[in-house]
Amino acid sequence: MDFDLTADEKRFRDEVRAFLAEQLPSLEERKKIGPAFFPEWWRKIREKRWVGFDWPKECGGGGGTIMEQYVLKQEMLAARAPGLGRDYTGLGWVGPAIIQFGNDEQKARYLPDILDSKSAWCTGYSEPGVGSDLAALACRAVLDGNEYVVNGQKTWTSMAHTGTGLYCMVRTDPDVPKHDGISCLLIDLSSPGIEVRPIESFAGDHFAHLYNDVFFRDVRVPAANRVGEEGEGWEIICSALERERSGIAEVNRHHEALERLFKLAAQSRIAGRPALESAVLRRRLAAFDARIEAARLNGLRSLTRQVRDENTQSDSSINKLHNCNLLVEMAETGMELLGGASPYLGDTEASLYKGRWQIGALGWPTTVIGGGTPNVQKNIIAERMLGLPKD
Ligand SMILES: Cc1cc2nc3c(=O)[nH]c(=O)nc-3n(C[C@H](O)[C@H](O)[C@H](O)COP(=O)(O)OP(=O)(O)OC[C@H]3O[C@@H](n4cnc5c(N)ncnc54)[C@H](O)[C@@H]3O)c2cc1C
Numbered sequence: 001m002d003f004d005l006t007a008d009e010k011r012f013r014d015e016v017r018a019f020l021a022e023q024l025p026s027l028e029e030r031k032k033i034g035p036a037f038f039p040e041w042w043r044k045i046r047e048k049r050w051v052g053f054d055w056p057k058e059c060g061g062g063g064g065t066i067m068e069q070y071v072l073k074q075e076m077l078a079a080r081a082p083g084l085g086r087d088y089t090g091l092g093w094v095g096p097a098i099i100q101f102g103n104d105e106q107k108a109r110y111l112p113d114i115l116d117s118k119s120a121w122c123t124g125y126s127e128p129g130v131g132s133d134l135a136a137l138a139c140r141a142v143l144d145g146n147e148y149v150v151n152g153q154k155t156w157t158s159m160a161h162t163g164t165g166l167y168c169m170v171r172t173d174p175d176v177p178k179h180d181g182i183s184c185l186l187i188d189l190s191s192p193g194i195e196v197r198p199i200e201s202f203a204g205d206h207f208a209h210l211y212n213d214v215f216f217r218d219v220r221v222p223a224a225n226r227v228g229e230e231g232e233g234w235e236i237i238c239s240a241l242e243r244e245r246s247g248i249a250e251v252n253r254h255h256e257a258l259e260r261l262f263k264l265a266a267q268s269r270i271a272g273r274p275a276l277e278s279a280v281l282r283r284r285l286a287a288f289d290a291r292i293e294a295a296r297l298n299g300l301r302s303l304t305r306q307v308r309d310e311n312t313q314s315d316s317s318i319n320k321l322h323n324c325n326l327l328v329e330m331a332e333t334g335m336e337l338l339g340g341a342s343p344y345l346g347d348t349e350a351s352l353y354k355g356r357w358q359i360g361a362l363g364w365p366t367t368v369i370g371g372g373t374p375n376v377q378k379n380i381i382a383e384r385m386l387g388l389p390k391d
Contacts, residue, residue: 009071038082038086041081049062051084053072054069054096067303077253086117089120090110093240094240096239098186102227120159120164135178135179137170141170141172152170155199155213156370157196158370161209167184169185170183182234194216199211201365242313254288258285260334285333302316321378324374331364
């Protein structure tokens with residue numbers, strides 16, 4: 001595919017660049033402004049309709065074409081702009097699920113808050129013993145009049161302790177094949193009968209409370225909060241997971257990480273010698289560079305398929321697999337270069353970036369397992385892309 005931008009796309013790119021140059025404070029200024037920076041930033045980009053830029057205009061989004069979305073993401077990342085809105089999960093897959101499968105009332109009730117950064121959705125898929133084999137989920141919802149009564153547990157629910165709502169997959173029919181008995185409920189996290197308990201991570205304070213167990217005891221959820229038909233949950237999950245695993249523009253983040261890694265390597269010593277004299281290290285850094293280029297090309301392939309309205313599920317899995325390995329291996333290399341250096345002391349790369357290498361290396365479960373394990377991605381690639389048999 002020809003990736004040269006059309007005249008309109010170039011105009012749009014220039015508009016984004018001009019806006020960022022004028023409106024986005026430098027990293028230093030942002031630090032000075034503190035947390036107050038974010039609401040103001042989200043308001044400004046919402047005015048431009050760049051929050052939910054991929055959503056249709058009639059749903060309050062920007063109606064950006066695939067190429068415009070790509071341009072916007074690239075420019076935002078290149079300028080190190082923060083994410084497009086507070087409600088990452090709402091923008092990424094809850095809103096799109098409501099747009100695709102929900103009714104008009106649900107669109108009117110939930111979409112504006114997502115776009116205005118007023119909501120904070122969490123994802124309720126996983127349960128104890130139910131992660132990769134998601135279709136086996138057991139959290140039960142029984143219809144009682146015009147409400148569902150939900151009992152069961154979700155686990156690893158990121159940010160449920162601060163979230164406003166749970167996009168939750170429940171079993172509404174245990175008597176049909178497992179994929180057919182799942183439905184999607186939008187559950188207010190302040191509903192009586194919900195208990196959120198923290199899961200503490202081994203990675204220390206930084207990750208002390210991001211993940212949770214969520215327990216449901218006779219939680220009553222209006223039937224009007226069901227997205228799609230009863231039993232349509234699996235289709236909604238598949239569509240949402242594809243979105244969660246895609247993300248071409250991430251290569252910009254990889255470039256930035258590699259740049260920092262080079263900088264760290266140039267400052268470091270291995271066994272008393274400058275680290276960059278090590279052929280092993282140089283080869284490793286060069287391999288990272290080549291793998292970032294591979295990620296970029298996979299992203300462009302996926303973009304081509306999106307523009308042609310073709311299925312991108314395997315590309316998303318390749319993207320997830322490739323990116324998570326790359327991020328963790330780069331962070332581990334950073335850790336190795338730092339050796340015993342403390343993340344917060346002295347004028348080192350580690351202190352400069354507040355322990356980013358340690359966080360990246362120790363926080364690997366977030367990158368690697370969240371959104372589906374590498375084995376699961378390999379299964380998808382093997383079966384759906386390479387056509388290999390299951391057994
Ligand atoms: C940091 C973090 C954040 C998360 N956030 C959320 C969240 O917000 N919401 C949510 O719902 N879930 C969340 N999860 C859960 C995550 O989606 C699951 O942990 C993941 O899907 C794996 O499921 P599991 O933990 O049950 O492991 P299992 O599925 O039991 O897997 C264990 C091992 O077996 C392998 N395996 C399993 N099945 C197969 C197979 N068919 N073929 C080959 N190998 C296989 C896996 O690759 C893995 O190595 C999060 C997880 C983490 C670690």
